[in-house]
Amino acid sequence: MNVLLVEDERAIADFIARGLEAEGYAVRAAADGEEGERLALSGDFDLVILDVMLPGRDGFSILESIRKALPLLPVLLLTARGEIEDRVRGLDLGADDYLTKPFAFDELSARVRSRLRRPGQTAATKIEEGDIAVDLVGRRAERGGEEVQLSATEFDLLTYFLRHPGQVLSREQILSAVWGYSHDPGTNVVGVYVSYLRRKLARPGSPAPIETVRGAGYRLRAT
Numbered sequence: 001m002n003v004l005l006v007e008d009e010r011a012i013a014d015f016i017a018r019g020l021e022a023e024g025y026a027v028r029a030a031a032d033g034e035e036g037e038r039l040a041l042s043g044d045f046d047l048v049i050l051d052v053m054l055p056g057r058d059g060f061s062i063l064e065s066i067r068k069a070l071p072l073l074p075v076l077l078l079t080a081r082g083e084i085e086d087r088v089r090g091l092d093l094g095a096d097d098y099l100t101k102p103f104a105f106d107e108l109s110a111r112v113r114s115r116l117r118r119p120g121q122t123a124a125t126k127i128e129e130g131d132i133a134v135d136l137v138g139r140r141a142e143r144g145g146e147e148v149q150l151s152a153t154e155f156d157l158l159t160y161f162l163r164h165p166g167q168v169l170s171r172e173q174i175l176s177a178v179w180g181y182s183h184d185p186g187t188n189v190v191g192v193y194v195s196y197l198r199r200k201l202a203r204p205g206s207p208a209p210i211e212t213v214r215g216a217g218y219r220l221r222a223t
Helices: 010-022 033-040 058-070 085-090 107-115 152-162 172-179 189-202
Strands: 002-006 027-028 046-051 076-080 097-100 127-129 130-136 140-143 147-150 210-213 217-220
Touching: 002 010, 002 033, 010 027, 010 107, 010 152, 010 172, 027 147, 033 046, 033 058, 046 107, 058 076, 058 085, 076 085, 076 147, 085 097, 085 217, 097 107, 127 152, 130 152, 152 172, 152 189, 152 217, 172 189, 172 217, 189 210
Parallel strands: 002 027, 002 046, 046 076, 076 097
Antiparallel strands: 127 130, 130 140, 140 147, 210 217
């Protein structure tokens, strides 16, 4: 499923995008109203998450354009405004749902799933590689059929590895995908969390599923 996120606050946009990508969605982000409207009307997306307060063109205006051109495209409004009048206006203009900041990601995720649900269609909710599997909806991990207790960050890191089996992932790639950092040469957070994962995924007589590739990064052993 392809999701368009129109949000000008970088931290919020990164938070939402990382969370949705970890659950299997392809996310395209736009930081201003004009770009957001252009992308929304392209017909390339299954759902739009739309902030109301945007530079260039506000979310209400974009919503009106979407409803004229693509009346069936699901739109979830996202805003810091909490007034009843704004919620009513958004729904009257055709928004499918409405979330007020701050919000819990789990609630956003549930609303996205409900809007994308179609009869006879089920989104992929599980990723497997060898004897390792993650349930993206329940946020549960298993190895060899046994549940592995992971923190939220450990789960996101394992999911990223599972999406790229056999591929060498640099520390910078992992930092960006899991933590949202563009570059921070002074941190060893990736190495620390890889060690956590190795310890929790360890099984007697089984090789470590995550390898260190000297000078390059890390790789999940593909089967």
